[in-house]
Amino acid sequence: MITLSSDFGTPYPAAMKGVIVQRTDARLVDVAHEFPRQDVRTASFWLREVLPYFPPATHLVVIDPGVGTDRDALVVRAGEHTLVGPDNGVLLPAARRLAGDTDRLETHVIDEDGLGPVEPTTPTRSGSDTRGPHSPRSRSNTFHGRDVFAPAAAAVHDAGVTSLESLAWLEPTTPAVDLELPSPTLEDERAVGEVLVVDDFGNVITNVPGSILDDLKRVRANDEPVPVGETFAAVPAGERLATVGSHGYVELDVNQGRGDEASGLEPGDRVVLEPVRNDDS
C-alpha cells in the first residue's frame, strides 16, 4: 500500500498516481492533497496523527517548498513503515511515532540520477501537438513529486521495507533538517503550550495533553474561563468549550461553530491553561 500526501490541490496529484500505477500494482490511498501550501509544520502534525492508523505502508509525502534546491530527497524507514519525501523535517514527527523508538529509524538519501528518469508516453513521430516541449529524459526542477518521489515510492514499495538495501540508488544518511513539534511546559496545574494546528472545522488543537482537564468543570484559557466538556454537545450550539480532541490534546472549540474565530487563536500562538476551581470567578 502507498499513501499519498501533498499540498498540491488538483490536478498535480494525478500525475504522481500515473507514475506510480505505471510501475507497481500497489494499492493507493490518498491521505490529503489540501495541506496548507508549503506549511511543513502543519503537515507534519497531521501525518504524525493519521499515519499510525494505517497498516504497514509506504507513505509518499510531498510538501516541498525547497523543490529544485539542493535539499535531499529521503527514504525513511520507521519500523514496518517507510516514508518518502523531502529533507525538510516533514517526515520526522510521523516517522518517530511510527517507529516508536528512534532505534528503529533509518534514513537514506535518494541518488536522483541513479533512480533514473520518469518518461511520459513517448510519441513515435513528431507532429502538430503530438509532442510537448518536455524532454522525457530530463527531470523537472519544480515537480519532484512526479519525477523523483513518486517513482522512488513505487520502487520502495516493491522492494519492501526490509530490503531497502537492494535499491542501489539509496545511501544511508542523516537528515539535515529535524523538526520536532513543540512540547508544553507543565508546572503544578498550569500548562503553557502552543496551538499546533486549526482543523477544517475551526477546532484549535493545542499541544497540551488532555489529562490536564481531568475532573475540571472550567479552565482558564489565556485568562478567559471556558467550560470543559466531554464533547461538543456539552455546551449549547455556538458556545465555546475546552475538550479533549481525538488526538488526545486539549482543543479550544465551539459547538457547531469555529473555535478559531471565537478565540482569535492561530497555529503557533501561545496558550496558557489554568484550572478554575469552584471558588474562582
Added chain:
Amino acid sequence: MITLSSDFGTPYPAAMKGVIVQRTDARLVDVAHEFPRQDVRTASFWLREVLPYFPPATHLVVIDPGVGTDRDALVVRAGEHTLVGPDNGVLLPAARRLAGDTDRLETHVIDEDGLGPVEPTTPTRSGSDTRGPHSPRSRSNTFHGRDVFAPAAAAVHDAGVTSLESLAWLEPTTPAVDLELPSPTLEDERAVGEVLVVDDFGNVITNVPGSILDDLKRVRANDEPVPVGETFAAVPAGERLATVGSHGYVELDVNQGRGDEASGLEPGDRVVLEPVRNDDS
C-alpha cells in the same frame, strides 16, 4: 465494497480509511467528504439519490453533529445494502430507497464497548515525540468516524449483509430519529413544494416531480414566469430555466450560471409552480 461519506473535508477521512484498511481488504470508494457541515438533511438527500447507483455495498456515513452524546450508532440493513452511521436520520432516506420496501429494513444498535477499541500503531517504548497523549484503549468523544463507525463498517463488510446476527455487538433496535424529506402538494396543475438542496453548480433542486413540466413551454415559479427547457442549452447562457434534473425533480437553473443566485432560493424555501398557458402573460 465500502463507500465513505462525511462532512469532514480533509484530512480526517484518511484516519477512517487507515482504520478500515487495517481490518479488511474491501474496496473503498469515496462518495463525498464535503457535505455541508453537520447538515443531516442535505446529506440524506444526496445519499438517497447516489447510493442506488452502487452495487450492494456497506455505506459508511458520518454526518454527526451529536458525536459524543448518547445518540446511538446504527447499522441499517436495507435489502442487499448496509448503512453504518449515527442515529440522527441521515441514513433513512437512502435506506428506504435501497430497500425498496420498509419490510426489507432492519436496524441494529452498535454496542460500542463490545465493538472494542481502535488502536493506532503502539510504540514499544516511550520517548520524545514517539508517543502521543492519546490512550490507545480509549475512544475519543469527538471522532466516532474513526473510533466507532469505521471499525464497525469494516466488520459489517466482512460479516456480509446476510450475517449481521453473527456480530455480537449488534442488537436489534428502532431508530430514535426518523427523517423523511418533504413531499410536495400537487393540486390540479399547481405544485407547492420545497427546495431540497442547491448543488455545487448552483442548481436549485426541488422536491416537485419533473412530470409537472410535461408539455409546458413556461412555468410560473413563485410568480415569476420561467422558460421550460429539456436541457440547459434550451436557453441562452446566463438565462434562467426550469428543467427536469438528473434525479427526476424540477430544478430552477441558469444555463452556465447559478440558479440559486438568479432565484434567491435556498434549501428549505417554499416553491410554488404553476403552468403558464399560451394566453398567460
Added chain:
Amino acid sequence: MITLSSDFGTPYPAAMKGVIVQRTDARLVDVAHEFPRQDVRTASFWLREVLPYFPPATHLVVIDPGVGTDRDALVVRAGEHTLVGPDNGVLLPAARRLAGDTDRLETHVIDEDGLGPVEPTTPTRSGSDTRGPHSPRSRSNTFHGRDVFAPAAAAVHDAGVTSLESLAWLEPTTPAVDLELPSPTLEDERAVGEVLVVDDFGNVITNVPGSILDDLKRVRANDEPVPVGETFAAVPAGERLATVGSHGYVELDVNQGRGDEASGLEPGDRVVLEPVRNDDS
C-alpha cells in the same frame, strides 16, 4: 484501469463511480473533479499533460457544457489508450499526445439508445419515499456523465482497446469540434505566445517552450524584466521569476507566492518574451 476527470466537484462523481463499479472490476483513479466549470480548453491542457504519465487506460472525461444538446458522445482510440467524452474538443489534445501520431487516432460516436439505460436500484414495491420520480428507463438530459459516459467507459474498458468494433453501439465518425491549443510564434529570439492556464499555486503557464530561457539570466516578459531561475528558490520568497515548468513550458511564477497576481496575467492573455542581454537595462 479507468481514470475519471470532470468539473463536477462533489458529489456527482460518486454516481459515475457507482455506475462503473456496478459494471466492471476495473481499477478507478481520479484525475480531477475540480476542473474549472465548463472550461473545455483548460481541461484539455491538463489532460494532455497528465494522461501520458498513465499506463494504457480508459479515460472518462466529462467537461460538457453542451450536455443534452445534439453534440455527439465520443469514444476516441489513441494508440493504446481510449478516451470517452463529449464531442467538444476536450479529448483531442490529450488524444493526439497519447497517440503520438494522428494515424493512431480513431473516433467513434456512441449510439445512446443502443448503449441502453442506466438503472438505479429498482424498488420492488412503491411506498413512501422508497421510489423517486426518476424513471429508471429514461436518460437524464443534464447528467450524461452518469447516464452515457460512465456506462460507455465501463463497456469500453471491458471490451479492450483493440476490440472496440465488438461494441455494436459504436460507429466510426469524425469529431465535429476540433481543439488545438495555440502554438507560439518564435522569431529570432522573441517569442509571442499565450497563457494556457494558471495552476492552483498561481503559476502562469505559457505555451512557449522552455528552451527559450537557455543561458539567460533575465527575460523581458511583456516588457518587464524578470529573473530567470532554474527553480523557485532561485529568487527570494515573494519575488517573481521565469522558469521552465514541469511540462516544459515557460512559467511566470513567484517563489512561495502567486505569479498570476504579480503579473496580472490570465489564461488566453498574450505573452511576449524577449531575452535581456548583459548590456540591457
